[in-house]
Amino acid sequence: MMGLIWLCLAYVLSQFFRAFLAVLSTVLEQDIGVSAQNLADASGMWFLAFALMQLPVGWALDRIGPRRTASVLLLIGGAGGTALFSLASGPGMLGLAMALIGIGCSPVLMASYYIFAREYPPRHFATLGALMLGVGSVGNLIASYPTALAAELIGWRGTMLLLCAASAAVAVGLFVTVRDPAPAEGDHRGSVLDLLKLPVLWLILPMMFVSYAPSGTLRGLWIGPYLADVFGMDTARIGQATLVMGVAMILGTLAYGPMDRLCRSRKWPIAVGGIGTAAALAALSLQIDNTPALSLALMAAVGVFGGYFPVIIAHGRAFFPAHLVGRGVTLMNLFGIGGVGLMQLATGRLHAATEAQGLTAPYVAIFLFLALVTVLGTAVYLFSRDSLD
Secondary structure, eight states: OOOHHHHHHHHHHHHHHGGGGGTTTTHHHHHHHHHHHHHHHHHHHHHHHHHHHHHHHHHHHHOOHHHHHHHHHHHIIIIHHHHHHHHHSSSHHHHHHHHHHHHHHTTTHHHHHHHHHHSSSSGHHHHHHHHHHHHHHHHHTTTTTTHHHHHHHHHHEEEEHHHHHHHHHHHHHHHHOOOOOOOOOOOOOOOOOHTOOOGGGGTHHHHHHSSHHHHHIIIIIIIHHHHHHHHOOOOOHHHHHHHHHHHHHEEEEEEETTHHHHTSSHHHHHHHHHHHHHHHHHHHHHHHHSSSHHHHHHHHHHHHTTHHHHHHHHHHTSSOGGHHHHHHHHHHHHHHHHHHHHHHHHHHHHHHHHHGGGSSSSHHHOOOOOHHHHHHHHHTTSOOOOOOO
């Protein structure tokens, strides 16, 4: 139990690091000349580094165990990356620091999911996963108004040094408290290639790719520049707005947790979530400069409808053999986090290509693009096979 508590604390940090740049967008632009596209690239580097680590992390979870995998990577990447971030003098150094932090955060959630998959009944996986995701998403809230306040009181560099110390302390806590599950019985041969040979996964993975991309891209990157450019909000008000969206994301995740058992299906709650997410994004693009309250309500709707991440992990997990659970959940996470990274890089370039067309044009293009991607992923997913243990 103590190990899971420390894993939850580590996931709080992981959620923080994927979302805090939106709050610091204004101060980073003023201090070191970081543009909107630079922020998109830096945030995208976090997600891509995180995603690329999923395959080696999956191997390490199955072969080495979650204790050493999570603690060592968080110490090196999390503490080291935040220290480097505090010294950043330009966009390049910022991107390198974010990539290193992404590597440090890469095993945290999957280490807890690995323990859930190996030590708890399959029917409880989605609920336990949602609980971990929901509680850990407190980091999303800390990355909102509290971060804006800390940046004003001690500066963004001082804030990052505090996070460096916190990352190191949590890494030590993981090493001391986490206990590795007993090795899986039976044939231990196999690799992620064996998972990719399962036809059932190829209709689930596209939905996994778009599952976190809209809310992760919006909350982690564009909510700050959008509210500043279109409605003239300052750092404090942006922090309050991101707090609202962060709460909505937590509520959505917790609501989806038991949904598979209540609906006797994993597929259809996820499909409804995809459709609802796309509808909210389309409405946001149509009401782009109406009122801040309406825009925030629609962004909160994106957060609520997009909270099905643990349910889709459970959907895919039902088809994994026991000795490949670590590689299976990290393969799913590669698609989920990789989708956010690619969408952030793509939307950064979309913003740059359309900013000459007017103040609202880049954000209309970004929100419509995210809506379209979500519709395409959902359309493929509708042909998938349901699972319920």
